[in-house]
Amino acid sequence: xxxxxxxxxxxxxxxxxxxxxxxxxxxxxxxxxxxxxxxxxxxxxxxxxxxxxxxxxxxxxxxxxxxxxxxxxxxxxxxxxxxxxxxxxxxxxxxxxxxxxxxxxxxxxxxxxxxxxxxxxxxxxxxxxxxxxxxxxxxxxxxxxxxxxxxxxxxxxxxxxxxxxxxxxxxxxxxxxxxxxxxxxxxxxxxxxxxxxxxxxxxxxxxxxxxxxxxxxxxxxxxxxxxxxxxxxxxxxxxxxxxxxxxxxxxxxxxxxxxxxxxxxxxxxxxxxxxxxxxxxxxxxxxxxxxxxxxxxxxxxx
Numbered sequence: 001x002x003x004x005x006x007x008x009x010x011x012x013x014x015x016x017x018x019x020x021x022x023x024x025x026x027x028x029x030x031x032x033x034x035x036x037x038x039x040x041x042x043x044x045x046x047x048x049x050x051x052x053x054x055x056x057x058x059x060x061x062x063x064x065x066x067x068x069x070x071x072x073x074x075x076x077x078x079x080x081x082x083x084x085x086x087x088x089x090x091x092x093x094x095x096x097x098x099x100x101x102x103x104x105x106x107x108x109x110x111x112x113x114x115x116x117x118x119x120x121x122x123x124x125x126x127x128x129x130x131x132x133x134x135x136x137x138x139x140x141x142x143x144x145x146x147x148x149x150x151x152x153x154x155x156x157x158x159x160x161x162x163x164x165x166x167x168x169x170x171x172x173x174x175x176x177x178x179x180x181x182x183x184x185x186x187x188x189x190x191x192x193x194x195x196x197x198x199x200x201x202x203x204x205x206x207x208x209x210x211x212x213x214x215x216x217x218x219x220x221x222x223x224x225x226x227x228x229x230x231x232x233x234x235x236x237x238x239x240x241x242x243x244x245x246x247x248x249x250x251x252x253x254x255x256x257x258x259x260x261x262x263x264x265x266x267x268x269x270x271x272x273x274x275x276x277x278x279x280x281x282x283x284x285x286x287x288x289x290x291x292x293x294x295x296x297x298x299x300x301x302x
Contacts, residue, residue: 024066027066027067027068027087027091028066028087030066030087030090030091030094031064031065031066031087031090032064033090034064034085034087034089034090034176035062035064037173037176037177037180038062038064038085038180041177041180041181042057044226044228045057045181045184045222045226048222048225048226049188053188056081056184056187056188057184057188059080059081059187060081060082060083060184060187061080061081061082061083062082062083062085062180063082063083063084063085064084064085064086064087065084065085065086065087066087067086067087067088068086068087068088068091068125069086069087069088069126070086070088070089070091070092070122070125070126070239071084071086071088071089072084072085072086072089072179072180072182072183073183074183074184074185074186074187074191074192075192075195076192076193076195081187081192083180083183083184083187084183085176085179085180085183089176089179089239090172090176091137092122092235092239093171093172093175093176093235093236093239094172095118095137095139096115096118096119096171096175096234096235096238096239097168097171097172097175097232097235098139098140098157098168099111099114099115099118099140100168100171100234100235101140101156101157101164101167101168101171102114102140102150102153102156104167105156107149107150107152107153107156109149110140110143110144110147110149110150110153111140113143113147113149113150114138114140114143114147114150115238117138117143117147118137118138119238119241121135121136121137122137122239125137139157140153140157141153141154141156141157142154170229170232171232171234171235172235173232174223174228174229174230174232174233174236175232175233175234175235175236175239177223177228178219178220178223178233178236179236179239181218181219181222181223182215182216182218182219183215184219185214185215185216185218185219185222186211186215188218189211189214189215189218191211191214191215213265216240216265216266216269217269220233220266220269220270220273221273224273224274224277230270230273230274233266233270237263237266237267238263240263240266241263
């Protein structure tokens with residue numbers, strides 16, 4: 001079976017996920033925990049790296065910004081290698097991970113409806129035209145006030161034991177780690193040396209989309225090499241599906257691959273890589289099941 005490495009950081013995922021998203025103290029909390037996660041991730045990642053990759057990792061300045069933007073960035077700024085993670089990323093992962101937990105407890109309809117509603121809200125809030133009128137994002141327990149299928153969710157969270165809390169923490173931490181690794185990959189793979197910009201040609205846009213796919217594959221491979229379970233990366237897959245384009249026409253004008261295509265490609269890559277290590281792993285079957293859920297909740301918005 002695949003090993004399981006803990007990143008040694010339990011996020012505040014119940015009280016915090018119900019806190020006002022714009023609350024400065026809450027955003028500082030998310031940013032602080034993400035900085036600790038970066039610190040804990042470095043020594044786990046280093047043994048999996050080649051010498052030149054380790055040198056690049058040492059050169060990266062990680063900047064965790066307490067701002068509710070759903071974005072991670074890899075850049076060269078003033079000649080320095082930089083990875084920027086905004087606190088909107090851990091916020092998304094907390095919300096989506098709590099939703100995953102509801103599904104694990106058998107409330108499948110609540111899980112799918114809450115995921116779809118949350119992802120639609122994240123997409124709406126990420127639109128620059130909506131920054132002055134962002135919509136609230138609800139914890140699954142609070143979502144019961146709007147969705148009958150989530151009745152009883154509050155009791156599920158109230159009765160969580162230590163093992164269940166760790167399951168949710170693993171979803172949160174591993175998904176944030178996947179984002180961090182994806183941005184590190186852009187440095188290691190040389191993408192920051194020829195970054196995307198305005199007025200790109202169709203060929204350059206295609207190259208940028210290929211770079212994104214390559215960074216995804218690098219991140220998944222490093223998670224496996226660190227002996228971390230890949231199932232908890234599902235919130236990361238949901239984020240990639242939701243926050244990139246929905247149509248082939250939009251994809252052709254974008255630096256990123258089509259959202260659903262990218263997420264499904266990641267799922268397939270996970271299944272292939274896990275099968276290489278452990279053909280008997282239940283993860284392969286779980287991936288197939290999640291593909292059906294992903295199709296249900298990432299349909300184009302009207």
